Amino acid sequence: MVEFEEVLSLLRGGEDTLRKGTEVKRATVGNKVYLRGLIELSNKCVKNCLYCGIRCENTGVPRYELTDEEVLIAARYAWESGYGSVAIQAGEQSSARFTDRIARILDKIKELSQGELGVTLSLGEQSRETLAKWRAAGADRYLMRIESSNRKLYESIHPNDGRHSFDRRLEALYDLKDLKYQVGTGVMIGLPNQTLEDLANDIVFFQETDIDMCGMGPYIEHHGTPLYETAQNTKMLSLEERFRLTVQMVATLRCVMPDVNIAATTALQAIRPDGRETALAVGANVLMPNITPSTEISNYKLYDNKPIREGKMGGGDAELFASLRSHGFEIGLHEQGNSMHYKKRE
Ligand code: 5AD
Ligand code: SF4
Secondary structure (H helix, E strand, C coil): CCCHHHHHHHHCCHHHHHHHHHHHHHHCCCCEEEEEEEEEEECCCCCCCCCCCCCCCCCCCCCCECCHHHHHHHHHHHHHCCCCEEEEEECCCCCHHHHHHHHHHHHHHHHHCCCCCEEEEECCCCCHHHHHHHHHCCCCEEECCCECCCHHHHHHCCCCCCCCCHHHHHHHHHHHHHCCCEEEECEEECCCCCCHHHHHHHHHHHHHHCCCEEEEEECCCCCCCHHHHHHHCCCCCCHHHHHHHHHHHHHHHHHHCCCCEEEECHHHHHHCCCHHHHHHHHCCCEECCECCCCHHHHHCCCCCCCCCCCCCCCCCHHHHHHHHHHCCCEECCCCCCCCHHHHHHC
């Protein structure tokens, strides 16, 4: 366990920490980038997070749900293109119908890829029974960000309406571990009133929770949300500063938890076109190109200026792969790229 003070000094360590992250990455997870084709199944959501563009009160967003067939077309595309895994993401919904539908999709993805595609789910807080059912149907991993491990800060970015409980979120994370998922969490960086100490504590939290995967991204205002107003009246880091701090967090986490999978997130790309490559250089090893089919992709807008896609169905991969290779990365084609940390844990 790397203690708080040491984490803090890594966060303050500038270039030195970036060099360490690069070195630790080389010596542990190596040079490979693993791909998860991201399928944004639906932007319907029962939650009302104050920062998010698809919160339920945002009536300006046309709501959509992909058909099973569209999801399976995307999954087959991923498999045939050599992606080791897909990640199915949606706003939070809970119903027996939804639970069964996801189980059915999992079953079909495993079938069409002859069990080769890994599947990550990112579908919000669900009952233990639902999570167990999806695990049994073939889900390998689950992503659920804690957003901030500081309870007060968490409460300041979620409505106090009984449906956004910090404790409930923790409980769901522990359920996932118990059910033997590979568990991923993460935080947003540069939130109103977030301090460097908060971020150091986030990394302590990741260690205590013994996570297998992590996704961290800069907070980016969405103009149609309540947190946008707060941000106007708060002394915020600039987007460029949030970018640099996120990269610093990635390198620090790589030093502290050398064998976890770390995603280079899309929100980094929203600030700088090659933002994800920067994160990959200092510690990240997973990339999630968006392969959501059809026209719905532009309706999954969590924040302003969200890049639409590049791992485009039917032809955007060549460019992405070339960019990764020109940055010196090897692509882990046809490999699930499971978390080394998880393998050791099990
Ligand atoms: N800026 C950055 N990230 C955001 N997310 C949601 N809204 C925003 C925003 N405005 C992130 C949250 C969530 C993930 C799916 O997207 O961390 O967990
Ligand atoms: Fe829903 Fe997730 Fe957005 Fe919160 S962050 S409103 S849970 S989609």
